Structures are given as structure tokens and as C-alpha cells.
Amino acid sequence: MGEVSPCDLCGGSDFQGLYTSVDRLFNVPGMFAIARCRACGLVSQYPLPSPAKIKSFYPNVYYPDPKPPDIKPSHRLALQLYLGYPGAPAMVPARDRLSAWFRARRILAKHPFLIPYIPGGRILDVGCGAGTFLLMMQSLGWNVAGVEMNAVTAEKLNTKFSANVFGGDFLDAPFETHSFDVIFMSHMLEHVLSPSRILDKARSLLKPGGQIWIAVPNFSSVEAALFRSYWYGLDLPRHIHQFTPGTLRAYLAKAGFKRVRIRWEKSTGGITHSLANLGVRLPRFLEKILIKETLATLLHKLRLSDRMVAGALLETLCLIHAVP
Numbered sequence: 001m002g003e004v005s006p007c008d009l010c011g012g013s014d015f016q017g018l019y020t021s022v023d024r025l026f027n028v029p030g031m032f033a034i035a036r037c038r039a040c041g042l043v044s045q046y047p048l049p050s051p052a053k054i055k056s057f058y059p060n061v062y063y064p065d066p067k068p069p070d071i072k073p074s075h076r077l078a079l080q081l082y083l084g085y086p087g088a089p090a091m092v093p094a095r096d097r098l099s100a101w102f103r104a105r106r107i108l109a110k111h112p113f114l115i116p117y118i119p120g121g122r123i124l125d126v127g128c129g130a131g132t133f134l135l136m137m138q139s140l141g142w143n144v145a146g147v148e149m150n151a152v153t154a155e156k157l158n159t160k161f162s163a164n165v166f167g168g169d170f171l172d173a174p175f176e177t178h179s180f181d182v183i184f185m186s187h188m189l190e191h192v193l194s195p196s197r198i199l200d201k202a203r204s205l206l207k208p209g210g211q212i213w214i215a216v217p218n219f220s221s222v223e224a225a226l227f228r229s230y231w232y233g234l235d236l237p238r239h240i241h242q243f244t245p246g247t248l249r250a251y252l253a254k255a256g257f258k259r260v261r262i263r264w265e266k267s268t269g270g271i272t273h274s275l276a277n278l279g280v281r282l283p284r285f286l287e288k289i290l291i292k293e294t295l296a297t298l299l300h301k302l303r304l305s306d307r308m309v310a311g312a313l314l315e316t317l318c319l320i321h322a323v324p
């Protein structure tokens with residue numbers, strides 16, 4: 001047996017094997033295993049793949065052409081009136097104000113990433129893909145920058161939208177230290193070999209008091225335990241690490257982040273994908289009635305939605321007090 005890489009979170013080298021899976025998305029050949037570090041609990045692919053091998057895990061990754069964001073005027077008004085976004089009209093009828101207030105609550109519940117506006121704020125989207133979030137934030141008044149491994153997509157975002165996207169590895173991105181108010185990483189951290197190095201760099205780029213938003217699949221969710229190797233969030237071999245609230249908090253503490261808050265995404269979409277991995281495909285209307293309406297409503301009523309099904313994804317909001 002070859003040399004085993006130490007745990008990225010704690011440096012430990014004692015691992016407990018969990019289970020194996022084939023690639024259920026792109027059919028990359030091979031059998032892939034995950035193991036848990038006995039010292040800190042981090043779950044990682046075992047053995048860790050080499051960087052060259054990781055490239056082979058993305059055979060057909062294709063992004064659609066970036067397109068301008070489509071923000072409904074009523075949503076824009078809600079953000080302007082109640083989340084500090086610039087450009088609010090001077091006169092707004094009381095009735096529109098009231099509906100905008102309700103809409104702002106709903107937007108925040110549904111899209112917690114739509115954080116209150118920071119005047120002159122700079123936001124960095126690491127792993128921005130075709131720029132859906134980046135271009136929306138730009139259109140809402142943020143000063144944006146991004147990082148995208150796909151250099152062609154990065155180039156398109158720059159020429160068409162002046163989006164300031166670095167095409168390549170985040171660790172090589174030449175951004176100035178302490179220059180961002182917000183760093184956003186949606187479903188990116190589980191794909192990298194060393195989340196430690198990514199979080200260290202992110203922290204060095206944040207201004208004092210800046211914030212990082214991370215979304216990753218939650219390995220401690222009921223969905224993960226139930227579906228095991230069929231769980232949609234496993235996505236072997238592209239997901240190198242699997243996080244739980246505990247290991248993510250440990251990672252953030254190690255990188256010097258304070259005031260960590262964890263929110264659970266209220267979505268049941270993952271179940272549909274996990275069922276599809278098992279070969280179960282419900283007709284759209286049944287899926288909507290059974291999973292989205294019945295199951296989601298029931299779990300919500302029982303106040304279980306955060307911990308149960310919807311806990312398949314977790315998002316964290318971390319605020320730094322100060323940067324030394």
C-alpha cells in the first residue's frame with residue numbers, strides 16, 4: 001500500500017473506512033472509497049487522489065454561456081427598500097411598500113446569500129461557474145470579482161460583463177490581501193484537495209470584519225445516512241471531502257474565523273436526485289406533491305425540516321472579528 005496522505009484538517013493518519021461507490025453522475029471508471037479520520041472526524045476520499053487524477057474526474061464539464069441576470073422589478077424593489085440596495089425610487093406607494101416588506105422576508109428565507117448591501121462593498125465568488133450569482137450581485141450594485149477554473153468561461157464573463165474573473169486555481173489568484181467584504185463559496189469547498197489552504201487564503205483576502213459564506217453538502221444529514229453511497233451529495237469521485245457542522249466549524253476555527261453561524265437550506269431537491277441514483281424516478285407532479293408539498297410541509301410543521309431532509313445541505317455564515 002502507498003503512503004497515506006495525512007488528514008487535511010488535523011494532520012492525523014488513522015482512518016476508518018466507511019464505504020465505496022462508483023461514479024453515479026459521469027461514470028468515471030473505478031471504485032471510490034471514503035474514510036473518516038479517527039482524530040477529528042473529517043470524511044475524505046481514501047486514498048486522496050492526485051491533482052492530475054482530479055482533472056480526469058471532470059470529463060464533460062460544460063457551462064452555458066453567461067447571460068445577463070433576470071431580476072424581477074418587485075424583487076429589486078424589496079432589496080432596495082429593506083436590504084439597503086441602491087437605487088430605490090423616492091416615492092413608493094404604501095401598498096407597494098408593504099408587499100415589498102413581505103417579499104424581502106421571503107427572499108431572505110429562500111436565498112440567505114442575498115445579504116444586506118454594503119455601500120461600496122466588494123464581493124468575491126470563488127468557483128463562480130457561468131456567473132449566475134456574480135452577475136446578479138453586480139447588477140444589484142456590488143463591486144464583483146470571481147474565480148473560475150474554466151478559463152473560457154472566465155474570459156466570457158470578463159469580455160461580456162467586465163466581471164473581473166480570474167480563470168484558474170483560487171490559490172494562484174492574484175487578488176490583493178484584505179480587499180473583500182464578502183467571499184462566497186457555493187459547492188466549491190468539497191471539490192478541493194485542501195480546504196485548509198483555501199480557507200487560509202480566503203481569510204487573507206478579507207477585510208477586517210469581512211464575511212465568508214460557504215455552502216456544502218451535509219454529511220451528517222439524515223439523507224446522507226439513509227441513501228449512503230446513493231446519496232446525491234456524495235458525488236464521488238468529484239467530492240474529495242465531506243463536511244458536517246462539526247468538521248466545518250473546526251476548519252473555520254483553524255483558519256481564524258470567528259462568530260460562525262450555520263443555517264440549513266430548506267430544500268428537498270436532493271431527495272429527488274438521491275432517488276434517481278437508486279433508479280427511482282417519480283413523475284414530476286408526484287414528486288411535487290409527495291416530496292415538495294407533503295414531506296416538506298410535514299417536516300416543517302414538526303419543526304424537523306432543518307435537521308432532517310432539508311439538512312442535506314448546510315450553509316454557513318462566518319464573520320471575522322478582526323484580521324491580525
Ligand SMILES: [Zn+2]
Nearest residue numbers: 007010037040
Ligand atoms: Zn483529522
